[in-house]
Every structure is written in C-alpha cells, then in structure tokens.
Amino acid sequence: MPSPTIGVFALQGDVREHLRLLTEIGVTAIGVRRTSELAQCDGLVIPGGESTTMAKLARTFELFEPLQERIRGGMPTFGTCAGMIMLADRIEDGAHDQETLGGLDITVRRNAFGRQVHSFEGDLDFDGFDAPVHAVFIRAPWVEQLGPGVEALATIQSGEAAGRIVAVRAGHLMATSFHPEVDADDRVHRYFVDLVRQS
Numbered sequence: 605m606p607s608p609t610i611g612v613f614a615l616q617g618d619v620r621e622h623l624r625l626l627t628e629i630g631v632t633a634i635g636v637r638r639t640s641e642l643a644q645c646d647g648l649v650i651p652g653g654e655s656t657t658m659a660k661l662a663r664t665f666e667l668f669e670p671l672q673e674r675i676r677g678g679m680p681t682f683g684t685c686a687g688m689i690m691l692a693d694r695i696e697d698g699a700h701d702q703e704t705l706g707g708l709d710i711t712v713r714r715n716a717f718g719r720q721v722h723s724f725e726g727d728l729d730f731d732g733f734d735a736p737v738h739a740v741f742i743r744a745p746w747v748e749q750l751g752p753g754v755e756a757l758a759t760i761q762s763g764e765a766a767g768r769i770v771a772v773r774a775g776h777l778m779a780t781s782f783h784p785e786v787d788a789d790d791r792v793h794r795y796f797v798d799l800v801r802q803s
C-alpha cells in the first residue's frame with residue numbers, strides 16, 4: 605500500500621498529537637467521527653483519553669458497531685492507553701457496565717498503577733528497537749493477562765511494577781499503555797504504519 609490513510613478516533617481524547625505525528629511520517633491522517641470517515645481508513649488509532657466516555661460517545665454517534673466490524677474484519681488498529689482499554693476483550697476495574705470494542709485477547713487493568721500515581725515516565729525496551737523508548741504513562745492500564753497469539757512488545761523493567769506488560773501485538777492489532785504521541789520519537793507510530801502498509 606503506497607500511501608495509506610490512517611484514521612484517529614476523534615470523538616474524545618488525545619487526537620491532535622496522533623494526527624500530527626502520522627502526518628509527519630507521511631501518511632494521510634484524518635479524524636474519525638462518523639462512518640463515512642471510517643470507510644476511508646486503511647488503519648485506525650484509538651488515542652488516550654477516557655475509555656468510558658469513548659465507549660458511550662461511540663454508541664451515541666453510532667460508531668460502536670461499525671468500529672467493531674472493521675476491527676474484527678482485519679483493519680490494523682493501534683490503541684494507546686484508553687485506546688488499549690477499548691481494544692481489550694476483558695477489563696479489570698472497569699466502570700459499571702463499561703463496554704469495550706474488543707478484538708485483542710487480553711485482560712487490562714484500568715488505572716493499574718494506582719489512582720494516586722497520575723503520571724510517570726520511564727525508558728522501556730521495545731521489541732525490535734535498538735534503543736529504548738521514552739514512555740509517558742498517564743493513569744495508565746497494564747496488561748494483566750495475554751491470550752494465546754498475543755505477544756508482549758514491552759514490559760516495565762524496574763520498580764514496583766517490574767514485569768508488567770505495557771505494549772502488545774496480535775496480528776493486525778497493537779496497543780500500548782503509554783502515550784507515544786507526546787514525544788518527538790515516532791518509532792512506535794512507524795511500527796504501526798509499517799503494519800498498515802503490510803496488510
């Protein structure tokens with residue numbers, strides 16, 4: 605695929621930063637608020653934000669089922685933070701009746717690093733990268749359990765949360781607990797763009 609169009613779910617969350625990074629990488633990046641926009645996308649980013657609000661707005665704007673269909677149908681999709689929660693098949697510590705789009709056979713724990721720990725940063729080894737990624741976590745989830753066929757791309761390396769999985773990939777789907785869009789480092793987005801180009 606020479607120049608894919610990558611959508612960013614834009615009903616709520618950290619949309620602009622993803623659009624900027626994707627545009628800098630050289631793909632066409634569009635905000636997705638309606639099905640006509642989703643139909644133009646070869647791949648999709650679900651940003652950080654608030655997963656409960658995202659799910660409700662997706663229902664209200666009648667995007668929930670179309671998104672599920674595209675994700676299940678093989679559209680490469682990358683969820684960051686709240687976006688990781690949206691892609692998870694199962695949630696721990698979700699809000700009452702919290703829905704997710706699902707697709708990734710993982711269990712995520714919401715606000716896993718503790719409600720008090722609003723945000724922190726650290727360097728992470730990321731599968732296939734020759735230098736660590738500087739990762740920013742903001743009320744982040746972690747991956748509590750991986751289904752078969754899901755691979756861990758990054759884990760926390762030190763401190764109380766050492767060993768916790770914070771980036772995963774299964775086929776056309778990937779997710780990170782952290783926010784790769786807040787940095788000038790575009791390697792995680794390039795990893796996703798390559799996945800879109802290969803599909």
Ligand SMILES: NC(=O)CC[C@H](N)C(=O)O
Pocket residue numbers: 651652653654655656684685686687689714715742743744745
């Ligand atoms: N930065 C984020 O995306 C935070 C995620 C948020 N805690 C949620 O549950 O949706």
